[in-house]
Amino acid sequence: MSFSNRERLEETLEHFERRLNSNQVDAISSIIDEPVQDDCFLLPIIDGPPGTGKTTVGAYASLRAIFEGKSQSVLYIAPTNFAASQAKQTFERLGVESCDVVWLNPRSSRRDWDRGVVGARYDLSDLGPNDIRRLRSVPIIICTPYMLGRVKKGGLRPSNTKVIIDEFSQIDPALFFMILSRTGASADRYLRGGYALLGDPLQLPVVTTQRELMQNVLEFILSHHTIDGGLNSLTLQYRMHIEICNAVNRMRRELSFWRDFRPLEPSNEARFRDLIGLGYEYTEQNINNGCCLTSEELKEILDPSYTFVVVNTDKLRGSTDEEQTQSGSRRNEAEAEAAVDIAIAAHQAYHRQHERLVPQIISPYNAQVCEIKYRLRRRPQALGISVEESVITAYKSQGKEFPFVIVSLVRKNPERRIGFLEDEKLRAQIYVACSRAQGKLILLMSQETFGGKPLYEELVNIEGSRHALLWGWD
């Protein structure tokens, strides 16, 4: 199994290696190491909060393991097809040719060898012998746990394969045993490469009605065994401005379910990197009145000296309560309009060279995503914004980063109900959405509805912050 551009790839990796911090180097060494050791079993677990480059560590370790001959190939497992496609992009960003990292997916119609995307039916009946041989010779296969039956059936990985499980916060114990069964449970060929777990235990959780499945695999392991020497914790993040990082840390503290909480530290390059630091120029004069917010209000919110702004949606003109749509999701019209106003104003006010800033709008509710898209399409000023890509759900935002993020929390009602945003685990969606931002984060939420709720109270606790603003807050 070899890479089509091995020499160039090795050069790229060498260059990349110099930028690794010591925690990342430790994590990579653990992943590459032999799993069965004289006095212990090594199951590398990488606790990588947002922006710490955990997927990059996983991708880099995969390549190193193959280059150093520690493993013949890599099987990279992501909990969803969306996460799998994100992981593939990470490998490609490191310089791996598309055809050397294959995303194995369940749709026969989705097959393009050049792009490294191969769909296959459960019994592989739609793959010819040549396709099977090609898959066997590809150094890296990425897929979801449910595709592992195909991997096993086709014998697509040799025994000396490193199995890397990404985003383990969404891997429950049952899924972990499924992975073990599909990758290791064979009497005639024994798996030697070993497993590694990557993820942030506080990120998107397993969604289930059952308590036994709510634990992610790390919680399950910890409930059965102590881990000698602790986890590989990545705490240096390269994404967020310190103000956003602080807000994220406040949420992490609130979400943390074990004693070993370690706050994230911004790297020197990211510490004070706001939109201006990211190379954007700010032209205040370009801001016009929106439908819901005046130009003066928008100028205040978009002021580049504030990297974290919480907008109290109770104070919006024409503020509305949420409504439930037929699909069971929720939307808030006034909040959607405000998000669109802010996005358009930011698009007009910030530019880098000749390129205007494209803000990202994230909401945990499908209906709100649709509502914002609908309103954005009706505004002629939003012409430069690709609506489909710029408005997404919190789930779809996982694994991505954006210079400017607007988060719409939607909920506003007299009963102060916030549904799953209050759930012990599902509220991690807000943590994921907020931690996508690099240079500026704007949070739209109702003070009346969210005020006093533990996670959200922490989020707006900005006392002493120089770069944070509570807009319209009492």
Add this chain to the structure above:
Amino acid sequence: MSSVYPTRVPRQPLRVWRWPRQEHLLEQVFRRGPPPFDPFPSIQDIVDAVLCPVTVVHRTYHGLHGALSGPRGIARGEGDHFHRFVSILKSNIALGKRRLDEAFSLLRMYCSMEGLDADSESNLRRYLSYWLRRKRDSLDELWGQGPRIFHEVHVSTINATFREKRDVRYPVHGVIDEIDTINKRIVERTLKGNENDSNPPFLEDFQVWLQWKVLTSINRDLFPDILRNENFQDYDLIVETPYRDFTIEKNQSLFEEWAEDALAWISDIARSSVAISDAWQNKGHHTRSCSIGNEIEECYFARVACYHRRWRYPERRSTLHASLGPIYKALYNEQVWVHDLLLYQLTKMEQDADLNFKSELRRLLTGRNIYPLEIEENIEDNRYRVKIDETVRMSLVEEVQDENLSFDLLFGSFSVGLRRRAYLLLDEIETNPEDGRYVVYIEGMDGTERMNAFLLRGLLLKEDPWFLKRLVQQAVFSLEKWGVDREDRANNHVAVRLIDTLFGPGTLRARRKKNEFQQ
């Protein structure tokens, strides 16, 4: 009952089926923990339970299904292919599209489209030859008759009753292979059996009888127009093998008893671990015992699940087994909350006696699970342009924000409807979600022109999340059965070592030791 059953003690019939309460059906309570109602069994589940109560254990906790696969020699899936091909052939002849003498070239095309290997194609060709020898005349008569034979008819009831004096109502759903309104027959098609058989294949007679029971328990108002005037009480029940058609008697008191016995097992095993050990003590069919070396030949589970080798390693298998118990149960509970509750909701939405409750349920589900539509145009190659009902247009747009949604397309009602697989082709130029127009790939649309149609989300297709839980159960169960005997192999086998370390006293590390870094 006991005198005629040498191998298994009859189950005390249930006094009442545990139905979900209104607040569950209307989703007014949070779904958590064990569901306080019984599952919604399928015809297949009941047939399997009649075969042996242990199949219910495997179905419930280990995600295995389809125990009655026939004796060794018939590859799994071949029966489905044969039935699907016969459906296509019959539809083509009835609609005047293909002549009978094109049957084998059509089979070639089918096998090529389905990606079947040469062995499977050769087997299907052999079965088809036998079948055509007997059916030539009737197929000639079918030419140009139009859509009067219906395949893959989905039926669902909340009013199934068995034995005259008992008034316990049960929910059952399933799929009828064929309803032939020309010859007034309900057909169960199978590859099992031999040329010289004088009796139908094992339990196939019970299966077609049960399908008929379900069909006749449904109020006629819920049938699509095209089937509403049929008197199914008078229909013949046929088990069709490639070699012979068997007519099944409808008045079967033994079958009535078997059905109730099976439903009692299904209910008990879902809620009680005592029932699981009862099931093992009563393994086998009512008339045929089952033990190692003397398994019921038609039972697939006996070969793959009940009796398996005990490996020496991993040594911590018993602790692993103890940890997996609650996980199997949780995976099952999840399926009942997600899948079975939806079956109850959809069936009650059409069949409940309370009109207000029915309309409340319809309001809840429309735009969330069901999307009425109109077929506008046949574009080409099974691709159709459909228009989604205006009231649910935006709901569907909201739903497709998440990727990989799959749908069933049902013609008629949920209680009695023709089920087809449907894929929304979102990348097609003519697809315009805001306008409610989608290009949809639909398999086997023939004969559905005059029926109401609606998309149904997350119910029957194997790609849906509920079904994935079954896959997880299967995989975990196979992990439990697996192991090695050789010590040297066990010492180097990562999976064995991981299990033994995780559930044993060994040292588990997540990172290298400090001194190793320094080196």
